[in-house]
Amino acid sequence: MNEDFEPRIVGMFCNWCTYLAADLAGTSRMKYPPNVHVVRTMCSGRVDPQLILWAFRCGADGVLVGGCHFGDCHYQEGNHKAFRRILLLKQLLPQLGIEPERLRLEWISAAEADRLCAVIADFREQIRQLGPLRAPLEEEKMEHVPA
Amino acid sequence: MGRTIRIDPVTRLEGHGRIEIFLDEKGEVNRAYLQVPELRGFEVFAVGRPAEDMPQITPRICGVCPMAHHMASTKALDALYQVEPPAAAKLIRELAYNIFMLEDHALHFFFLGGPDFVVGPRAAPAERNILGVLGKVGLEVGKRVIAMRRELRDLNTFLCGKVTHPVTGLPGGVAKGITEADRPRFGEVAARGRDFALFTLQTFEQIVLNNREYVNLIVSDTYTHRTYYMGMVDANNRVNFYDGKVRVVTPEGKEWRKFAPADYLEVIAEHTEPWSYMKFPYLRPIGWKGFTDGADSGIFSVAPLARLNAAAGMATPQAQEAYEKMFATLGGKPVHHTLANHWARIIEMVYAAERLQELANAPQLTEPNIRTLPTATPRLGIGVVEAPRGTLIHHYETDARGIIQRANLIVATQNNAARIALSVDKAARALLGKEGPADDQGLLNMVEMAFRAYDPCHGCATHTLPGGLALRISIRDPQGKLLREIRT
Amino acid sequence: MSRPKVAFYWCASCGGCEEAVVDLAENILPVVEAVDIVFWPVALDFKRKDVEALENRAIDVAFINGAIRLSEQEEMAKLLREKSKLVVAYGTCAYLGGIPGLANLTDRESILHYVYREAPSLAANPDTMPQEHVRMAEDGVLELPHFDDTVRTLDQVIDVDYYIPGCPPLPQLTLEAVQKILKGELPPKGAVLAPAQALCQECERNASKPERLMISDIKRVHEVIPDAKTCLLAQGLLCLGPATRGGCGALCVQANMPCTGCFGPLEPIRDFGGKALSLVASIVDSTDEKVLRECFAKIPDPAGTFYRYSLPAALLPQRRKINAR
Numbered sequence: 001m002n003e004d005f006e007p008r009i010v011g012m013f014c015n016w017c018t019y020l021a022a023d024l025a026g027t028s029r030m031k032y033p034p035n036v037h038v039v040r041t042m043c044s045g046r047v048d049p050q051l052i053l054w055a056f057r058c059g060a061d062g063v064l065v066g067g068c069h070f071g072d073c074h075y076q077e078g079n080h081k082a083f084r085r086i087l088l089l090k091q092l093l094p095q096l097g098i099e100p101e102r103l104r105l106e107w108i109s110a111a112e113a114d115r116l117c118a119v120i121a122d123f124r125e126q127i128r129q130l131g132p133l134r135a136p137l138e139e140e141k142m143e144h145v146p147a
Numbered sequence: 148m149g150r151t152i153r154i155d156p157v158t159r160l161e162g163h164g165r166i167e168i169f170l171d172e173k174g175e176v177n178r179a180y181l182q183v184p185e186l187r188g189f190e191v192f193a194v195g196r197p198a199e200d201m202p203q204i205t206p207r208i209c210g211v212c213p214m215a216h217h218m219a220s221t222k223a224l225d226a227l228y229q230v231e232p233p234a235a236a237k238l239i240r241e242l243a244y245n246i247f248m249l250e251d252h253a254l255h256f257f258f259l260g261g262p263d264f265v266v267g268p269r270a271a272p273a274e275r276n277i278l279g280v281l282g283k284v285g286l287e288v289g290k291r292v293i294a295m296r297r298e299l300r301d302l303n304t305f306l307c308g309k310v311t312h313p314v315t316g317l318p319g320g321v322a323k324g325i326t327e328a329d330r331p332r333f334g335e336v337a338a339r340g341r342d343f344a345l346f347t348l349q350t351f352e353q354i355v356l357n358n359r360e361y362v363n364l365i366v367s368d369t370y371t372h373r374t375y376y377m378g379m380v381d382a383n384n385r386v387n388f389y390d391g392k393v394r395v396v397t398p399e400g401k402e403w404r405k406f407a408p409a410d411y412l413e414v415i416a417e418h419t420e421p422w423s424y425m426k427f428p429y430l431r432p433i434g435w436k437g438f439t440d441g442a443d444s445g446i447f448s449v450a451p452l453a454r455l456n457a458a459a460g461m462a463t464p465q466a467q468e469a470y471e472k473m474f475a476t477l478g479g480k481p482v483h484h485t486l487a488n489h490w491a492r493i494i495e496m497v498y499a500a501e502r503l504q505e506l507a508n509a510p511q512l513t514e515p516n517i518r519t520l521p522t523a524t525p526r527l528g529i530g531v532v533e534a535p536r537g538t539l540i541h542h543y544e545t546d547a548r549g550i551i552q553r554a555n556l557i558v559a560t561q562n563n564a565a566r567i568a569l570s571v572d573k574a575a576r577a578l579l580g581k582e583g584p585a586d587d588q589g590l591l592n593m594v595e596m597a598f599r600a601y602d603p604c605h606g607c608a609t610h611t612l613p614g615g616l617a618l619r620i621s622i623r624d625p626q627g628k629l630l631r632e633i634r635t
Numbered sequence: 636m637s638r639p640k641v642a643f644y645w646c647a648s649c650g651g652c653e654e655a656v657v658d659l660a661e662n663i664l665p666v667v668e669a670v671d672i673v674f675w676p677v678a679l680d681f682k683r684k685d686v687e688a689l690e691n692r693a694i695d696v697a698f699i700n701g702a703i704r705l706s707e708q709e710e711m712a713k714l715l716r717e718k719s720k721l722v723v724a725y726g727t728c729a730y731l732g733g734i735p736g737l738a739n740l741t742d743r744e745s746i747l748h749y750v751y752r753e754a755p756s757l758a759a760n761p762d763t764m765p766q767e768h769v770r771m772a773e774d775g776v777l778e779l780p781h782f783d784d785t786v787r788t789l790d791q792v793i794d795v796d797y798y799i800p801g802c803p804p805l806p807q808l809t810l811e812a813v814q815k816i817l818k819g820e821l822p823p824k825g826a827v828l829a830p831a832q833a834l835c836q837e838c839e840r841n842a843s844k845p846e847r848l849m850i851s852d853i854k855r856v857h858e859v860i861p862d863a864k865t866c867l868l869a870q871g872l873l874c875l876g877p878a879t880r881g882g883c884g885a886l887c888v889q890a891n892m893p894c895t896g897c898f899g900p901l902e903p904i905r906d907f908g909g910k911a912l913s914l915v916a917s918i919v920d921s922t923d924e925k926v927l928r929e930c931f932a933k934i935p936d937p938a939g940t941f942y943r944y945s946l947p948a949a950l951l952p953q954r955r956k957i958n959a960r
Contacts, residue, residue, distance in 0.1 A: 049916075050909035053950040070922060081917045087927055088916040092908075092937035095195070095740060097955030133955075167777055187647070187704075188746035190754070192737040196939045199857045203895065204943075207734040210651020210803060228857070258657075290661070297660040308890030310658075311651045311803050315890050318857050322891040417756045419763040422777035426750070426757075435758065518860050542755070549855075550935050555755050 007127035009062040009120075010055040011036040014044045016074045018066025020110035025117055032117035033124045036064065044068070044105075045078025049089050052103060059134055062102045062127040066116070069107040079107070099130055167422075193554035198227055198525060198545050201554075202316040205541065208558065211254070213312045214247035214303070215534035215559065218389065219541040221316030226409065227528025227543055228521035230319035235514040239321050241389040242333065242506040243306050243313070244532070248388050249340055249499040250299040251535045252451075252492050256347060257292045260599040261489060265354055284350060295343045298336050305329075320518035327513050337503035341465075344496040348469055351493050356476070365486040366477065369577040370597055372440045372569050373398040373483050375430060375447035377562065378454030379533045380405075385462035386454050386498060388533040394457045395430070398442050400481040404432075408531035411540050415557060416445075418565075427565045428557060438568050446569070449537030449562040450601060451491035456481035461494065463501035469494040485570055488600045492535075525549045534559040536601070563601050570597040639695040639817055642674035642686070643725075644715055646708040647735055647786065648701025652726035655803035662810055669817060674715075683711070686718055694719040696816055698799075700726040702733050702947060703787040716793040721816065723828075725809075727802040729789040730827075731899050731907070732947025734802070736786045739946050739953045740938055743784045786947050798827045800880060802897035802944060808882055829882035831902050834894055838876060838885040840866045849920040853933035856892065867893045868918075873940060878904075878911045897944050906950045908942035915941075 013019040019040050025032060037060075041047055044067025055063050065086060073079040082105065090100040104123055108116050189208055196204060202220040206213030218240060225232060232240070255261060257280055266279040281289040300310045306323065307313030315322045325333070355361045364370070380394045381387040395404045395414070406414050416431035429435045429445035436444045447453075455474075461467040473490050474480050506512065529542045537559035544553040574597040645653060656663070673694060674686050686694075697719040703709050716722055724730045732739075738746070751757070751764050769777045789795055799812050812828040815821075822828065835841050844866040854871040861867055867874040867888060874893035876885070880901055887894050900907040919930050934940055942949055 048909065049913045050904070050906045050950065053906055053909050057950045080922045083922060083924075084916040084919055084927060085913050087924070088912055088931050088934070088937065089909075091931055091934070092912060092941070095936075095938035095954065096951050098951070187735055188738045188741060188750075191741050191746045191749050195740070195936055196737075197855065197936055199855060200936070200939060200943075204734055204737075204939075207649050207651070207802075210649040210654050213649075213651065224857070254657075293660050297658070300658065304886070306890075308887045308892060311654050314887045314892040322856075323889075412755055415756060416758050417754065418758060419751050419761060419765070421763055421766045422769045422779065424765050424779060428756075431758075520860065521857055548935055549857075553755075557756060 005128055005132055007035050007061040007124055007132075008059060009036045009064055009123060009127065010058075010060040011038045011064045011066065011120075012041050012044070012047050012051065012055075013038055013066040014068055014079075015040055015042050017068040017072065017110050018044075018106070018108040018116065021066070021108050021113045021116045024110065024113035028113060030113055030117050032120045035124050036120055043073065043075050043078035044082035045073070045075065045080075047082055047085075049085055052086075052089060056098065056102075056133065061130075061133045062104070062123060064120070064123055065103075065105045066108045067105070069109060072109065098133065101126060102130065102133060190554045190556055193543075193551045196551050198224055198528070198543055198549045198551055199318065201541070201543065201551070203312065203314055205556070206312045208556075210311050212247075212251060212534050212536065212559070214244060214251075214307075215532055215539050216541070217307075217313045217316050218244055219530045219532045219534075219539045221318070222390075222408075222530030222532065223528040223541040223543050224316070224318035224530070225528070226530060227525045227545060227549070228318040229523040230519050230521045232320045233514070233516045233519055234511040235324060236320035236517045236519075237390075238506055238509050238512045239306065239323075239325060239517065240316070242503065242512070243303055243315070244389045245499040245503045245506065246299050246303050246306075246340075248535060249344065249496055249503065250296045252496045252499070253292060253296055253343070253347065255535070256351075256489065256492060256496075257289075265350075283354070288350075291343070291346075295339065299340065302333065302336055317518065318521050322517075324515060324517040325513050330507065330513060333507040334504065337500065337507045340503055341497070341500040344493070344500040345465065347496055348493050351490060355489075364596075365484050365490075367484075369573055370485045370570065370600070371483045372448075372485065372566055372573070373442075374440045374444070374566055374569075375403065375433075375442075376453040376456035376481055377447050377449050377538055378457035379531065379538065380458045381462060383462070384459035386458045386460075386495070386533075387462065388495075388499070390532075393531060393538060395447065396457045396481060398440070398481070398483070400456065408529050408540070411529065411531065411542070411557070415540075415562075417557070425561060425564055427568075428562045429565060438565060438572065440566075440569055446565040447562065448566045449559065450488060450535070451495050452482060452485070452488040453537070454533060455491045455494065461498050463498050463505070466494055466498035466501055469497055485566075485597065485600045536560045537562045560601065567598065567601055570601075573597070638669060638671040640673045640693060641670040642694050642697040642715060642719065643672070644674065644676065644697065644699045644711060646699065646701030646712065646729070646789070647704035648726070648728055649735075651803040652700035652728075655726070655801070655806060655809060658806045659810060660806075662806070666810070666813060683714075686714060689718045691717050692720045696721040696723060698723045698725040699789055700724075700729050702728040702735055703789060703792050704735070709792050712789060712793050721796045721821075722789075722793065723797045723799060723812070723816075724789040724795045725799050726804055727800055727897050727899060727944050729795075730798045730800050730948070731945035732786055732788050732952070733944055736946040736948075736952075737939065737943070738786055739784075741954070742956070785953055787952075788948050791947070796824055797822065798825075800827055800829050800898045801883060805883055827880065827899070827902075829880055829898060832881045833901060834876035834879045834881045834883070834885055834888075834898070837881045837883075838866075838888050840864060840885075840888060843869065845869055849918050851920050851930075853915075853919070853930055855933055861891060863891055867891075873915060873934070875911045875914070875941075878907070878914045895943055896941075899945060906948075907945040908938070908949055911941040912937060 013022060022038060044065055047065050052063050067079040067082050086105045090103055093100045106119050202217050205216040205220045208216055265283050303310040307315040375395055375397060377393060377395045379387055379391045381391045392405050392407055397403045404414055414431060415428050417426035417428050418435045419426050430447055433445035440446060455470060461470045477487060524547050525545045527544050531540050539559045540557040542555040543551055545551055571594060574594045697715045699712060699722060727733045752761055765779055767779050799808060808829055848869055850871045852871055861870050861872060872893045875896040876894040879894055879896045880898040882898055896911060900910060904910045921927055946952055
């Protein structure tokens with residue numbers, strides 16, 4: 001393992017919980033690794049599997065999706081859908097040669113800033129062990145113009 | 148000084164099939180190499196797929212004979228799950244299959260390989276296509292061919308969901324049944340099909356058999372090989388496209404082996420040459436003795452002529468009559484003249500149409516039970532049918548969930564690969580020898596005819612256009628320098 | 636006034652798209668009379684050098700089917716692009732890569748190894764492997780072209796104007812598209828020439844599809860005999876109709892088999908497989924992990940199920956080799 005490898009992680013955080021937890025971690029001056037590029041979504045249920053695949057295509061080594069605990073979803077069942085989709089997506093990934101551990105779903109409420117920090121640190125270490133993904137695509141060769 | 152002749156079907160095939168011929172110092176053919184330069188890997192990307200998806204995946208090997216793959220695959224699933232389809236399902240499958248054989252053979256005769264004959268081997272390439280055929284037989288006939296195929300294909304759309312890439316096959320049955328209200332339509336189309344098949348036979352007799360020159364071409368030594376012949380037969384050793392055992396006869400016409408699909412590995416092996424991606428099947432017990440024919444060589448042949456040679460007769464009356472006439476005309480069984488494939492193909496059309504009528508009238512056809520649900524744990528299944536172009540074998544091995552772990556396909560035309568090489572070799576000898584035509588066009592014609600008679604579905608064996616071939620012959624000196632190039 | 640010049644060509648194709656054109660049957664005759672076919676290897680006898688001799692953009696429209704696998708196919712596609720005003724990707728292989736695109740889940744080495752070393756029908760102790768250059772004793776060299784690991788869509792090698800989806804396309808859609816183009820009624824560039832609606836709209840079982848469709852388990856097609864009148868997805872079969880573009884009239888469903896998605900995605904969708912996966916996952920009525928895992932075990936091959944026709948066009952179009960540690 002390359003000691004210098006710093007994973008590039010895309011974080012898709014639900015506006016109502018995990019994103020606020022990230023805010024709280026910030027205002028509380030909590031320290032956590034800077035590897036996560038945060039994308040705010042209105043619900044974890046808004047995270048279309050295509051967005052996750054897109055993140056890997058763009059060079060993410062890992063994708064972390066953060067949503068509300070069951071029962072807390074602002075839109076009732078959005079997080080239920082996220083749960084099912086990501087479970088099935090993790091079944092697809094190995095067929096594409098991607099370790100399913102590179103995709104992680106966590107329920108992190110707005111108050112759980114400390115938990116968010118722990119998760120990020122843990123995920124970073126996990127990805128460091130796995131190594132870079134950098135699903136390399138020669139862009140000129142593979143760009144499909146969506147019809 | 149040796150010369151090289153390369154036949155390279157470039158324009159239609161983009162390098163998907165080419166023939167390279169080496170001559171020795173005397174100017175005689177030393178060796179002919181049939182090179183197939185592509186491999187798509189269906190057997191390998193089948194691994195990991197659920198077996199029940201294979202009847203829809205494998206037809207994409209070939210869009211002209213998708214039904215052949217669909218059916219071989221479905222039968223492999225029956226074997227895999229050790230499940231017997233109900234009577235109605237078997238009838239429906241055989242019905243769909245004969246509809247397909249009839250329209251596909253018609254396509255070949257009128258659109259693809261047949262034009263060689265109908266228009267004539269001396270005709271310019273620009274005429275050797277459907278338009279030339281129409282010129283010869285008339286527009287009305289042309290419209291009849293188009294209409295008949297459309298009718299038949301519409302039936303299979305109704306029966307199988309899609310006519311190109313059918314979807315109905317399942318282990319233990321079919322997805323869609325036929326009701327009594329549907330039955331008359333099948334009977335009517337079958338009757339028209341039979342008339343059409345007999346008309347095609349008549350057309351062939353008029354245009355080809357009444358023409359001395361054509362007949363001489365058929366029986367000429369240039370297009371003759373004495374190989375083993377293989378085809379599927381029923382319990383009475385009559386040709387059957389859908390089910391039965393596979394019978395192999397010697398070059399003298401004696402039964403050599405009759406095997407069940409499950410035992411194919413004891414009989415058929417594949418030989419690899421370093422200069423081709425396509426492998427060459429041969430009879431394993433006899434062995435690979437090189438590109439040579441005769442009883443000591445394991446090379447065998449499939450497709451219409453081979454099927455008629457390997458069987459003891461046809462299972463329907465008018466086809467039987469035509470079968471007897473062909474063998475009487477050509478001097479008894481077996482017939483070794485490759486060009487007789489065109490004739491045998493039409494006899495098979497007659498059989499398919501007559502069989503269609505029988506099936507359309509079968510009482511059990513409309514029974515509601517069309518599925519036996521599998522209960523056994525899957526492990527291994529082998530399914531065999533006669534594709535228009537030869538014996539087709541699908542072999543699947545799965546885990547306990549029915550996920551393919553290993554697949555092996557021996558695909559129709561592939562079985563003829565070695566014999567095609569022999570044919571090309573022989574044609575090359577004739578055309579480059581003292582007796583052969585001096586002009587480029589004549590050279591190409593003769594080689595093409597050898598090829599086309601097999602109706603090679605390189606779409607199956609590789610990736611090429613079924614039937615028609617554009618050829619390029621490159622004549623090179625021993626250093627590989629191009630001396631002369633001839634293209635169609 | 637000269638007739639429009641038309642070309643047909645096929646790349647890594649099974650021939651089904653060519654059959655689809657022939658299936659126009661009687662309807663093909665007026666089209667053939669209205670145009671000047673300058674290149675159609677299947678039926679007519681023009682050669683590559685005839686195309687090369689044309690002026691650029693001399694061909695009014697070129698229909699190209701099949702995926703791109705060999706360098707020769709890429710070259711031919713580029714040549715036709717140069718010589719044509721319009722290029723139509725005809726059929727799902729050209730549009731999305733098609734079933735041969737499943738080869739992107741494996742690689743060239745694995746294919747060679749299986750076919751020539753491991754296949755059960757090989758002679759005992761097979762040691763011959765095809766070579767790209769073989770020196771034969773008679774002083775000649777035989778060559779085989781290198782084939783690529785990757786199957787690609789047409790628009791990954793050239794600029795494409797329109798797409799006609801289907802495996803194969805329906806004759807009716809083909810005819811409509813050809814007529815439109817010949818009349819000069821050109822849709823916006825990049826359009827897919829098929830209805831912009833989900834297959835469900837055309838399906839005769841649509842009325843039986845519940846407003847809120849949830850399923851409690853998934854069935855593989857050989858495990859059940861479905862009801863012949865009700866929505867297949869609602870019965871737990873993996874019918875991808877809701878995620879698939881319409882235009883085929885739901886032919887497979889009429890044969891009691893679920894739609895497998897050959898017409899490709901709906902209008903704004905970038906990755907068909909991802910969306911189809913999302914569809915199926917979303918409707919399973921449980922949040923219990925164990926129950927969900929059991930249910931999803933009935934989809935033992937998500938890649939083959941959701942990306943059967945569209946892997947080369949996917950966001951992640953090729954299996955990555957995981958390096959051993």
